[in-house]
């Protein structure tokens with residue numbers, strides 16, 4: 001049976017979504033889960049883009065063993081060298097190098113003639129192959145490129161040693177029929193195309209990314225690229241879970257295999273949603289909370305008589321139906337560790353002891369510990385473990401009354417090691433908190449977006465706040481969780497700031513290390 005490889009770019013193109021920034025611990029958790037999901041290739045980041053991305057790619061490359069790990073590079077020697085340093089520890093070092101081929105990108109963005117673009121692409125692929133056994137070359141904005149020029153440059157990069165060639169619809173402009181026809185045309189006209197892997201990479205600007213990816217498969221693509229939950233730049237990328245499930249449910253029609261473990265889909269989707277802070281729309285295909293909810297009487301009647309009347313996918317197929325062991329204040333470490341592993345976390349014994357103590361404290365406060373509560377405990381422990389001096393919220397007090405001006409008082413330790421108390425007012429309680437934190441934090445902060453939601457069900461559910469802000473010119477997302485949404489909001493604000501402080505400290509350490517070597 002013909003096999004389609006799944007190339008997951010959640011950690012690279014997915015992270016390019018406005019407002020998402022994942023640190024190394026978060027990226028590693030997602031990468032491990034993608035490995036369990038059965039992704040053939042995991043694009044872990046863009047090593048030359050920042051020290052943080054370099055570190056994440058390097059950690060993932062040396063940790064993941066059952067998926068090929070790759071990183072993105074421009075057709076520039078220094079990007080390729082940096083990527084080699086990040087990826088050389090991988091089981092099978094793989095580089096993804098790209099260069100735009102459409103007239104508009106070549107003329108206005110690259111300021112190069114088509115001849116120069118061919119030369120640069122060939123040189124980059126040859127140089128990459130002198131280091132990497134596997135090199136994927138992507139023709140950025142391929143769909144808006146001249147097909148004859150695509151044939152020419154693909155002939156050349158394949159001759160130069162590319163092992164995969166990718167034909168992206170970078171701006172999500174294609175229709176399924178046109179995108180499929182382009183793949184058929186390239187299959188028929190490019191020299192040596194059957195010796196390399198042919199890949200499709202679609203964006204969802206017109207809502208056709210999944211349909212276009214499947215059209216490419218129908219016309220000869222060996223690999224599809226996309227992200228979990230379809231996250232990505234602008235309207236996002238093709239949602240890999242939708243492609244995998246569509247190929248499985250319509251196996252009668254497509255007769256293809258993918259290597260994707262479908263029962264890991266739900267867990268992967270939730271992990272990505274929670275770590276990126278990007279909620280899944282309830283009616284989203286496959287992983288939306290309503291994807292299996294039957295609400296109307298006629299549908300419910302049909303379901304009771306025969307579930308197949310209205311259900312073409314079962315929750316069990318994507319791993320959504322498994323009932324976990326209940327955890328509460330009487331539970332011990334064994335069940336707790338088992339649940340951590342089931343939920344996709346990798347915890348050392350020391351980490352486990354630390355989180356277990358927090359779990360017991362929470363279990364004393366709450367009737368029922370839900371999977372959402374546990375998720376918060378595991379991620380908080382992993383994400384806030386840092387030696388970098390940061391802001392650490394000690395207490396918060398908010399005075400609110402319909403006839404008073406809301407006032408917040410915050411006490412926090414600062415990166416300088418002092419404990420500071422600050423108070424000020426705002427139009428509402430949240431604004432008072434944010435205004436107070438603005439006085440506390442050294443630097444320029446602007447709030448861009450703010451959302452609160454409850455985690456789990458019931459009156460004692462935890463509150464989650466997500467704050468998207470600009471700190472000294474950097475766009476950052478912070479999350480905070482607490483029993484009270486006001487405390488969660490303050491924590492989310494400081495979490496965003498602290499993430500940047502940790503990132504800066506990492507960059508300084510890297511620079512010092514380079515200076516020492518030189």
Ligand SMILES: CC(=O)SCCNC(=O)CCNC(=O)[C@H](O)C(C)(C)COP(=O)(O)OP(=O)(O)OC[C@H]1O[C@@H](n2cnc3c(N)ncnc32)[C@H](O)[C@@H]1OP(=O)(O)O
Nearest residue numbers: 016046048049050073074075076098099100109110140170
């Ligand atoms: C379709 C895609 O998703 S492409 C991937 C997009 N992802 C990202 O851009 C995220 C990571 N990017 C970054 O961190 C930064 O853009 C960097 C580190 C790569 C480069 O930063 P800077 O050196 O400041 O350059 P800047 O981003 O302003 O401009 C990009 C430069 O790369 C050039 N460039 C763009 N694509 C390529 C390519 N594939 N190969 C070679 N050069 C390229 C541009 O023409 C521009 O060159 P110019 O400065 O001579 O005009």
Ligand SMILES: CC(C)C(=O)C(=O)O
Nearest residue numbers: 098138140141168170
């Ligand atoms: C870097 C390339 C593959 C890309 O993301 C695109 O063209 O959309």
Ligand SMILES: [Mg+2]
Nearest residue numbers: 013168170201
């Ligand atoms: Mg893309």
